[in-house]
Amino acid sequence: MVYKxxxxxxxxxxxxxxxxxxxxxxxxxxxxSDDVLLGYLMDYVKGHTFDKIDGNLDMKRLLxxxxxxxxxxxxxxxxNVIITDLNFGNIIINSKGExxxxxxxxxxxxxxxxxxxxxxxxxxxxxxxxxxxxxxxYSDEEVDKDLRLKNYFLNKEKNDCYFGVxxxxxxxxxxxxxxxxRTRQNIxxxxxxxxxxxxxxxxx
Numbered sequence: 399m400v401y402k403x404x405x406x407x408x409x410x411x412x413x414x415x416x417x418x419x420x421x422x423x424x425x426x427x428x429x430x431s432d433d434v435l436l437g438y439l440m441d442y443v444k445g446h447t448f449d450k451i452d453g454n455l456d457m458k459r460l461l462x463x464x465x466x467x468x469x470x471x472x473x474x475x476x477x478n479v480i481i482t483d484l485n486f487g488n489i490i491i492n493s494k495g496e497x498x499x500x501x502x503x504x505x506x507x508x509x510x511x512x513x514x515x516x517x518x519x520x521x522x523x524x525x526x527x528x529x530x531x532x533x534x535x536y537s538d539e540e541v542d543k544d545l546r547l548k549n550y551f552l553n554k555e556k557n558d559c560y561f562g563v564x565x566x567x568x569x570x571x572x573x574x575x576x577x578x579x580r581t582r583q584n585i586x587x588x589x590x591x592x593x594x595x596x597x598x599x600x601x602x
């Protein structure tokens with residue numbers, strides 16, 4: 399297990415009511431002698447953050463893992479869990495190619511909201527992290543500078559993902575199909591995906 403210092407003004411840490419295969423929730427809270435919350439212990443996950451994903455990672459394997467994570471997000475949403483602070487650094491790909499989510503202490507329960515609204519909100523956070531971390535591979539500032547890249551992704555389908563209307567796996571599958579159709583190449587891994595995207599943008 400690993401210790402994480404907890405920095406918060408509300409002296410509160412999210413504790414899940416159920417186990418998860420994808421989310422690494424706090425397991426043991428650590429207090430000082432004055433009963434002030436200092437941090438927590440969680441399971442250690444060895445791997446790469448999503449912004450440093452291995453280019454050799456098989457795309458079919460990755461898509462399968464994204465779909466599993468989407469199902470787990472639906473499960474958490476059905477329990478009224480709001481997923482916050484979901485970014486590249488909190489999404490870990492372990493040595494087995496499995497997706498794990500860390501730094502879950504800011505999550506919270508929202509009792510008086512419909513599960514569908516919570517699901518769309520949570521799915522929106524995942525979509526942004528997945529699409530930007532995997533496909534764009536640029537900082538926001540660089541994306542704004544590259545109009546071809548910006549125009550390629552500013553379409554209704556991607557925006558539906560950002561607003562939680564569609565799962566990001568559906569968007570990724572459609573993008574991979576378009577890449578294969580345009581380049582007539584088999585998209586096997588993450589590097590193939592990114593290289594073919596750059597090739598498409600150069601021709602636009």
